[in-house]
Amino acid sequence: MIFSKMYRFRKITTKITHNLPTLSRSGRTKKDFHIPVSKEEVVQVIMIFINFIVLAAGFAALVKGADLFVDGSASLARKFNVSGLIIGLTIVALGTSAPELAVSTTAALRHSNEIALSNVVGSNLFNLLCVLGSCAVFSPVPITPEIIKRDFPFSIIVTVLVLLFSGGLILHGADSQTIGTISRFEGFILLIAFFAYMFLLIQSAKNDPQEDPGNYADISLRKCTVLILAGVALIIAGGQAVVSSAKAIAYFFGMSETLVGLTVVAIGTSLPELVTSIVASRKHENGLAIGNVVGSNIFNIMFILGTTAVLHPLNVTYELSASLVYLILISAVSLFFITTNRELSRKEGAIMILLYVGQLAYKIIG
Numbered sequence: 001m002i003f004s005k006m007y008r009f010r011k012i013t014t015k016i017t018h019n020l021p022t023l024s025r026s027g028r029t030k031k032d033f034h035i036p037v038s039k040e041e042v043v044q045v046i047m048i049f050i051n052f053i054v055l056a057a058g059f060a061a062l063v064k065g066a067d068l069f070v071d072g073s074a075s076l077a078r079k080f081n082v083s084g085l086i087i088g089l090t091i092v093a094l095g096t097s098a099p100e101l102a103v104s105t106t107a108a109l110r111h112s113n114e115i116a117l118s119n120v121v122g123s124n125l126f127n128l129l130c131v132l133g134s135c136a137v138f139s140p141v142p143i144t145p146e147i148i149k150r151d152f153p154f155s156i157i158v159t160v161l162v163l164l165f166s167g168g169l170i171l172h173g174a175d176s177q178t179i180g181t182i183s184r185f186e187g188f189i190l191l192i193a194f195f196a197y198m199f200l201l202i203q204s205a206k207n208d209p210q211e212d213p214g215n216y217a218d219i220s221l222r223k224c225t226v227l228i229l230a231g232v233a234l235i236i237a238g239g240q241a242v243v244s245s246a247k248a249i250a251y252f253f254g255m256s257e258t259l260v261g262l263t264v265v266a267i268g269t270s271l272p273e274l275v276t277s278i279v280a281s282r283k284h285e286n287g288l289a290i291g292n293v294v295g296s297n298i299f300n301i302m303f304i305l306g307t308t309a310v311l312h313p314l315n316v317t318y319e320l321s322a323s324l325v326y327l328i329l330i331s332a333v334s335l336f337f338i339t340t341n342r343e344l345s346r347k348e349g350a351i352m353i354l355l356y357v358g359q360l361a362y363k364i365i366g
Helices: 002-022 039-079 084-096 098-107 112-137 145-165 182-209 221-252 257-282 285-312 318-342 346-365
Strands: 180-182 314-318
Touching: 039 084, 039 098, 039 145, 039 221, 039 285, 084 098, 084 145, 084 180, 084 182, 084 285, 098 112, 098 221, 098 257, 098 285, 098 314, 098 318, 112 257, 112 285, 112 314, 112 318, 145 180, 145 285, 180 257, 182 285, 221 257, 257 318, 257 346, 285 314, 318 346
Parallel strands: none
Antiparallel strands: 180 314
């Protein structure tokens, strides 16, 4: 279906390019066209090209927003003697996860359970494999003991908890529509656990102040705030532009709602994490970079899923349950990688990116 749509799109654009003068007033093309092209199809193609332009503009806003956001966040961390890791796990993670929150809560209110849950699962997979992998490919990422002993294992535990809430991978077969539900009560449990985790992080920051001036100028608190807010605004605007245009393009090529949620929406809403972490890594803010990834995953799985489940109980399909299992396995592999020499190497980063490309190709082709 997808490939046939892509083939027809190519044929239509080729004929429009070379035969615009031959379009008749009746809305049909002349007989010299091997494939008939209607005015409606011409409009669709034009809209797709507009969406590609919006997509490019969204990427530009994301990159600039991430640059401002990282500068403001890092300067804020230095000003209050807080480690980049804590800032990454809290302020940066919450800011870059804003698109996932907006998409999933909107989907839940519209009873689009598949997009609400698949967006979170797909975003977490993208964060682990693509974002963390890309950072390592640019430059090996040193890992702090707190990530290995506290934050990363915690993210795996809460993902297992969500799998148990969803009913687990019950062997109903791939054709089963629903195998379980994440209830409002379970959503409240996730929210309570999230706020408890945030409290522990704040206490940790108070008990372990950092004296690390870094490479950032001593700018005022007001300017830090302006940089952070401007960065968040550009990130959210860019993320929305990318998601809306990418969804339109994906639906045009015949992708299903679940596939769109696990791929296009998940990748689009995770672009803030990608650009923010890569920019942070290139500026040698490694704690902020990995804190952003792990913190975003925890925020997604606990706060966003908890909030959406409270708004409307989430039905879980076999496919989504299987994706949760895959996320847990990938998290375990990632934990193994970061524990070796307490560093994520370029080779391991490349492997993680290939794992993501492989599973993405499987979902699209399958």
